[in-house]
Structure formats: structure tokens, C-alpha cells
Amino acid sequence: MPDATTLIELDERIAIARSNLSELTEQAAAYxxxxxxxxxxxxxxxxxxxxxxxxKQREKLAR
Incomplete structure (x- = not known):
């Protein structure tokens, strides 16, 4: 069973990955x-x- 520190680190990395995906999606929409x-x-x-x-053509014909 993983310790609490490992779970917290994984949760932080997951949050960062989700944030990165969100930013990339927004950038793609902007592009x-x-x-x-x-x-x-x-x-x-x-x-x-x-x-x-x-x-120009109209001006020539109007002359």
C-alpha cells in the first residue's frame, strides 16, 4: 500500500496534468x-x- 506522501505527490501531479490539458485545449481553441x-x-x-x-470601373464609365 502506498504511503500518504506518495498519494499526495501523485494527486499533485494529476492536478498539474489536468491543468496542462485544460490549457492546451484552450490554446487549441484559440489557434x-x-x-x-x-x-x-x-x-x-x-x-x-x-x-x-x-x-474604378464605375468612375471610368462616369467620365
Whole structure:
């Protein structure tokens, strides 16, 4: 039978491991969110470029 000190040490290591897993899960979610934000920013930039081009074409036709 393990002594109390060993059990306490194991409990502390288990708590640390659980904490680490929780932090890693949060980081993974943040990375996923960042990737989504990058995709959204890319789409916005593409749409802005298209809008700019359309506005240039409209300006030329209005002259």
C-alpha cells in the first residue's frame, strides 16, 4: 500500500496534468479561432479589392 506522501505527490501531479490539458485545449481553441479570423480577414481583403476595382470601373464609365 502506498504511503500518504506518495498519494499526495501523485494527486499533485494529476492536478498539474489536468491543468496542462485544460490549457492546451484552450490554446487549441484559440489557434482555431485565429485561423478563422485569418480566413475572415482574407475574405474581407478580397472583397475590398473587388469593390475597389468595381469603383474604378464605375468612375471610368462616369467620365
Amino acid at each position: 482555431s479561432g485565429a485561423a478563422d479570423e485569418d480566413r475572415a480577414a482574407s475574405r474581407i481583403a478580397e472583397q475590398q479589392a473587388q469593390l475597389d476595382e468595381l469603383l
